[in-house]
Amino acid sequence: MTSVAVIDYGMGNLRSVCKALEHVAPSARVQLTSDPDMIRHADRVVFPGQGAIGGCITALGQGGLREAVFEALRAKPFLGICLGLQALYDFSEEGGGTPCFSVLPGSVRLFPPEKMHEASGLPLKVPHMGWNQVHQERAHPLWRGIPQDARFYFVHSYYAEAADAADIAATTDYGLRFTSAAARANIFAVQFHPEKSQKAGLKLLENFVGWNGAV
């Protein structure tokens, strides 16, 4: 029986992530936790994110919880969702500038108002909210069974700009082309919400629960 720790740092609704994981892996032990030991003992770790990135990073603290997350990032199948992707980069423009984890090189930027329009000239709204296409830039075990350019549910105002193209697992177009999924070794992170993306999202979570962290 595999165990999945969903990191609870006291922000927002993480119930959907847990419910979706339980739905695709009824035999897995899914634990919503802020206990560093439980994270250390879990087979795999999900780092969901909601709200503002400053709050997310502050809530993780400087103590044992942050340490346990960094250990998992080095060793275990790790899935970051939404802010859980953004937090992996060096820096975010949100909140007047927020230093992040520097696990992946790159930065997180606000959708630039001057680029937010369709070819027809109609404005593109921010937040980027709704179902958009995810273009898989390379093969990965987590894409198994998911069609190229499948739609996933997004809701965000900031996007990741990866500095190393090798880390880009998928891109999405919205005014510009941004990194909608990142992958490096045992780490996979997505800007969209697989727990809210119906069949395609559930498939990705199912793939994650069965993934050994190798690519």
Added chain:
Amino acid sequence: MGLAKRIIPCLDVDNGRVVKGVKFVDIRDAGNPVEIARRYDEQGADEITFLDITASSDNRETIVHVVEQVAEQVFIPLTVGGGIRKVEDVRRMLNAGADKVAINTAAVARPEFVKEASDHFGSQCIVVAIDAKQTAPGKWEVFTHGGRKATGLDAVAWARRMAEYGAGEILLTSMDRDGTKDGFDLALTRAVCDAVSIPVIASGGVGDLDHLVDGVTQGHADAVLAASIFHFGEYTVGQAKERMAAAGIEVRQ
């Protein structure tokens, strides 16, 4: 290709049952909310909205249980509105499994509430619902309390202000059209959609699939919401998407 326009079935829930009224009166029973939500999910709904129209506060817990049950089985975004007055109400709905809450009367009573809620939980989960009625050509006024109370607020200016206060989305209902099946108030929809930089959901008056198309192409809506055309089996969400796609609108299929 890019972001799809969304189709959002709306369930008006009264004491745990889905109901639908015409111009906010003459209510018809349309069934069990959990079963209906599941059906719409299977048909390809992009989101589902629940509006709790239960009058008595004793029955407020009912909607929480509905959301909990739906969130166990349906993995698309869920919005809940009706009776959201305090930060604690928002938290309770999010904990039950809602992704967004719609705030209406409480935003008019105290606009700072929208600021507090979005600071606390993030703009992504705060929808401001606006019920508007035409008062003169090109002029619409905001109403509250299920359409019974005039506020004196201009709907377009109010939408702008709510966007500044941190709303992540506007749910715009034409009170003149709600339940009539005459189509959206397209002038209202377009005036609000063009005035704000956040997404707008058009609501009120959908009677056939072309109305949904018009909401996007003429109203500039980012999402279209409908209730009775889906509840009583006239059309499926899938048929609605086919019609929109045929009209050149990008949808998730």
